[in-house]
Amino acid sequence: MKRLLRGLAVTGIALILSLPLAFLGAETxxxxxxxxxxxxxxxxxxxxxxEDANGEAxxxxxxxxxxxxxxxxxxxxxxxxxxxxxxxxxxxxxxxHKGSSKKK
Amino acid sequence: xSLSRRDFLxxxxxxxxxxxxxxxxxxxxxxxxxEASEAGITWGKAPCRFCGTGCGVLVGVREGRIVATKGxxxxxxxxxxxxxxxYFLAKVLYGKDRLTKPLIRKGxxxxxxxxxxxxxxxxxxxxxxxxxxGPDSVAMYGSGQWTxxxxxxxxxxxxxxxxxxxxxxxxxxxxxSAVTGFMTTFASDEPMGCYDDLDLGDTFFLWGANMxxxxxxxFSRMIDNRLKNKDVRIIDLATRHTRTSQxxxxxxxxxxxxxxxxxxxxxxxIIRDKLYDETFIKDHVVFKKxxxxxxxxxxxxxxxxxxxxxxxxxxxxxxxxTYTPEYVEKLxxxxxxxxxxxxxxxxxxxxxxxxxxxxxxxxxxxxxWANNLANNLHLLTGKICRPGENPMSLTGQPSACGTTREVGxxxxxxxxxxxxxxxxxxxxxxxIWGIDPKKIPAKPTYNATxxxxxxxxxxxxxxxxxxTNPFQSLPNLSRYRKGARKGDGRFIVVSDIxxxxxxxxxxxxxxxxxxxxxxxxxxxxxxxxxxWFKMIxxxxxxxxxxxxxxxxxxxxxHGSLFPYQYPEKEIWEEYRLFNAGQGKDLAPYExxxxxxxxxxxxxxxxxxxxRYAEGHDPYVKAGEGIKFYKNKPDHFKAVVWxxxxxxxxxxxxxxxxLWLCTGRVLEHWHTGSMTGRVPELHNAYPAAVCEMxxxxxxxxxxxxxxxxxxxxxxxxxxxxxxxxGRGKSEKGNVFVAFFDEGKLINELCLDAxxxxxxxxxxxxxxxxxxxx
Numbered sequence: 025m026k027r028l029l030r031g032l033a034v035t036g037i038a039l040i041l042s043l044p045l046a047f048l049g050a051e052t053x054x055x056x057x058x059x060x061x062x063x064x065x066x067x068x069x070x071x072x073x074x075e076d077a078n079g080e081a082x083x084x085x086x087x088x089x090x091x092x093x094x095x096x097x098x099x100x101x102x103x104x105x106x107x108x109x110x111x112x113x114x115x116x117x118x119x120x121h122k123g124s125s126k127k128k
Numbered sequence: 129x130s131l132s133r134r135d136f137l138x139x140x141x142x143x144x145x146x147x148x149x150x151x152x153x154x155x156x157x158x159x160x161x162x163e164a165s166e167a168g169i170t171w172g173k174a175p176c177r178f179c180g181t182g183c184g185v186l187v188g189v190r191e192g193r194i195v196a197t198k199g200x201x202x203x204x205x206x207x208x209x210x211x212x213x214x215y216f217l218a219k220v221l222y223g224k225d226r227l228t229k230p231l232i233r234k235g236x237x238x239x240x241x242x243x244x245x246x247x248x249x250x251x252x253x254x255x256x257x258x259x260x261x262g263p264d265s266v267a268m269y270g271s272g273q274w275t276x277x278x279x280x281x282x283x284x285x286x287x288x289x290x291x292x293x294x295x296x297x298x299x300x301x302x303x304x305s306a307v308t309g310f311m312t313t314f315a316s317d318e319p320m321g322c323y324d325d326l327d328l329g330d331t332f333f334l335w336g337a338n339m340x341x342x343x344x345x346x347f348s349r350m351i352d353n354r355l356k357n358k359d360v361r362i363i364d365l366a367t368r369h370t371r372t373s374q375x376x377x378x379x380x381x382x383x384x385x386x387x388x389x390x391x392x393x394x395x396x397x398i399i400r401d402k403l404y405d406e407t408f409i410k411d412h413v414v415f416k417k418x419x420x421x422x423x424x425x426x427x428x429x430x431x432x433x434x435x436x437x438x439x440x441x442x443x444x445x446x447x448x449x450t451y452t453p454e455y456v457e458k459l460x461x462x463x464x465x466x467x468x469x470x471x472x473x474x475x476x477x478x479x480x481x482x483x484x485x486x487x488x489x490x491x492x493x494x495x496x497w498a499n500n501l502a503n504n505l506h507l508l509t510g511k512i513c514r515p516g517e518n519p520m521s522l523t524g525q526p527s528a529c530g531t532t533r534e535v536g537x538x539x540x541x542x543x544x545x546x547x548x549x550x551x552x553x554x555x556x557x558x559x560i561w562g563i564d565p566k567k568i569p570a571k572p573t574y575n576a577t578x579x580x581x582x583x584x585x586x587x588x589x590x591x592x593x594x595x596t597n598p599f600q601s602l603p604n605l606s607r608y609r610k611g612a613r614k615g616d617g618r619f620i621v622v623s624d625i626x627x628x629x630x631x632x633x634x635x636x637x638x639x640x641x642x643x644x645x646x647x648x649x650x651x652x653x654x655x656x657x658x659x660w661f662k663m664i665x666x667x668x669x670x671x672x673x674x675x676x677x678x679x680x681x682x683x684x685x686h687g688s689l690f691p692y693q694y695p696e697k698e699i700w701e702e703y704r705l706f707n708a709g710q711g712k713d714l715a716p717y718e719x720x721x722x723x724x725x726x727x728x729x730x731x732x733x734x735x736x737x738x739r740y741a742e743g744h745d746p747y748v749k750a751g752e753g754i755k756f757y758k759n760k761p762d763h764f765k766a767v768v769w770x771x772x773x774x775x776x777x778x779x780x781x782x783x784x785x786l787w788l789c790t791g792r793v794l795e796h797w798h799t800g801s802m803t804g805r806v807p808e809l810h811n812a813y814p815a816a817v818c819e820m821x822x823x824x825x826x827x828x829x830x831x832x833x834x835x836x837x838x839x840x841x842x843x844x845x846x847x848x849x850x851x852x853g854r855g856k857s858e859k860g861n862v863f864v865a866f867f868d869e870g871k872l873i874n875e876l877c878l879d880a881x882x883x884x885x886x887x888x889x890x891x892x893x894x895x896x897x898x899x900x
């Protein structure tokens with residue numbers, strides 16, 4: 025029973041979160057509540073990605089969890105790579121520039 | 129993207145969301161756990177530090193340090209979404225080599241100094257140069273990343289105190305053509321529409337704008353729109369195939385510079401097939417033509433003044449007659465049938481058309497013309513000043529609009545679209561500033577490129593550079609880098625937060641506060657002004673640029689111009705006086721504190737989504753419909769300009785057979801001084817590469833990942849060949865991003881500029897390639 029209620033609560037939260045926030049007077053909402061609702065940092069892509077892969081390619085696994093891929097926890101978006109970048113650049117050598125003044 | 133796949137995805141979306149919600153192991157942190165991890169964090173709102181989109185973010189501070197940034201769900205611009213750069217804002221300020229102390233060049237080395245020593249030296253150099261060579265021997269080069277306060281203070285000091293129009297900004301390199309486009313078409317700067325057009329329109333023409341990488345959050349709004357509405361079409365007109373092209377419904381490739389012909393060609397078909405809105409034209413449009421063969425700004429002190437002539441609709445029709453689909457196909461490579469199709473799409477009475485552009489049109493030797501021609505299409509079809517139907521000029525920097533354009537930090541400008549050449553405007557500025565109007569010089573001096581030419585020649589001796597990196601970003605860069613270090617009285621001050629290719633040429637480096645280390649106001653591309661408070665202290669002895677400018681003012685005897693106790697707010701209230709009643713009204717400071725920004729004009733607390741339109745813009749009275757009320761000389765009508773195709777100044781030839789285009793990538797912003805120091809962003813895209821077409825690579829004996837020397841008549845650079853990247857150059861073209869401080873691609877670029885706007889063309893010059 026507890027698990028069912030918990031599941032319903034989570035679903036309910038997910039549904040509420042998917043409503044356009046304007047309806048809830050978002051601008052006047054408490055900033056701490058907003059911060060709690062807000063999405064955190066998008067995970068890096070730990071695997072190789074074809075440079076011209078688009079959202080459909082990503083969702084082939086990440087929509088339904090194929091191949092053990094984490095299912096996208098947020099509403100469907102197609103421009104995945106605007107937020108999710110690879111851990112290392114694919115198809116590029118790691119170049120060290122001589123004379124670069126940039127320290128890291 | 130085929131329709132059926134899209135439908136499948138749409139249908140699955142709801143299922144996916146439910147599946148996600150129910151999968152307990154993969155659910156986001158439950159409220160209690162989230163609370164625990166965020167204990168002790170104080171949250172504040174701010175616009176993002178990066179591009180002109182102006183996403184709202186929430187900044188989390190714990191123990192005096194930013195520990196998190198999130199998209200602000202309450203921000204109308206982005207509704208909680210950011211791009212990768214926005215998500216890493218928390219790391220941007222914490223690079224290891226953050227500047228924390230003033231540095232003075234002594235004996236070829238940069239030596240730490242106190243603020244007093246540094247400011248004393250700077251003031252003395254300014255005084256000396258002004259005494260010896262006059263006020264026009266000193267200059268300020270600022271930025272579309274200036275807060276409104278910083279830009280206003282700089283303008284007031286230089287124009288109203290020192291008495292020189294030698295103030296320019298990096299926005300000259302990015303938005304100037306859009307400004308002159310708006311001013312010549314509507315007699316008022318900045319778009320009449322807003323981002324709501326992305327949600328309400330259904331036909332989006334992207335012109336030379338890689339929005340998926342450069343305005344990703346706005347691109348997402350379009351994609352969201354398309355997910356909900358199957359009639360939405362996104363057409364990507366570009367010189368290279370990008371992520372934007374991939375996600376668009378149609379990719380139309382064209383030869384560089386032929387955008388001028390394409391725009392005229394579309395107008396030609398609209399006229400030919402009688403698809404124009406006759407009533408709208410009669411009520412709201414006048415036709416003009418200007419000079420032709422107007423040059424390219426290649427000579428020092430190049431001067432150009434256009435001459436506008438009113439023409440009739442018939443003469444305009446005769447003008448576009450030349451641009452038949454067949455002729456345009458010859459110039460552009462776009463099939464005649466495609467051009468006709470695009471024109472019919474533009475004019476389709478059942479479609480709400482939005483045109484979007486940024487640097488493809490603006491960084492163009494005919495940038496003003498390109499902007500005019502884009503506006504023409506909306507005026508001819510009457511698709512303007514209506515929700516979902518507008519030409520939308522996108523902005524590159526967070527406050528190119530809010531600061532440089534609205535405050536007017538250009539050589540010829542004063543706030544609120546006013547100009548130094550107009551005595552009434554000088555009078556008004558002088559009144560608000562409390563100075564003698566004769567103090568403000570009546571003649572503009574130099575645009576940005578000319579300013580650095582003047583430094584090279586020695587006509588300018590002292591330059592203060594704030595929040596920008598010209599010695600990486602100027603075109604024909606080598607000349608200007610050499611010019612800065614010629615000695616002979618030249619003195620360069622650079623205020624920045626990290627060492628850059630500009631600080632390395634400075635005589636004094638001043639450590640600056642950045643973003644939420646100071647209080648600020650930015651204005652984004654949809655006229656939304658957004659405010660934020662200081663949330664953390666800057667590191668070490670770094671100080672905000674506003675303080676630095678006022679400090680110099682005091683030491684030059686102009687302290688009386690800045691009699692403020694609370695400078696930010698008092699400057700805001702003083703600056704507001706310029707805009708009041710001008711169609712650019714700004715609200716009192718508190719209104720911006722309380723909101724996620726407001727789109728001007730703000731009248732009685734209410735923002736304006738659509739300018740010039742009855743029912744939206746309070747300046748338009750009932751019954752007036754649409755009124756371009758800033759264009760009194762043309763009876764409040766807008767101008768359709770007859771602007772021809774003219775070739776680029778340097779085109780590929782036998783010696784240099786390829787076009788070079790430069791631009792940005794998603795992960796890095798501008799010259800990469802901030803993004804390059806975020807490990808995740810650097811690792812995702814560590815170095816600039818040479819993107820080229822596989823056929824060209826084969827022709828020149830190059831394979832993927834080979835080293836190639838790319839050379840123009842001005843400079844040469846070795847890069848790695850990239851054939852499999854996210855962008856695919858067309859045959860005869862190469863593309864190199866300019867963020868990499870180790871690969872100064874702008875050394876190859878030509879410093880030709882639009883004679884009307886002064887904006888250089890970073891998208892077209894001729895190069896050759898050779899295997900290394």
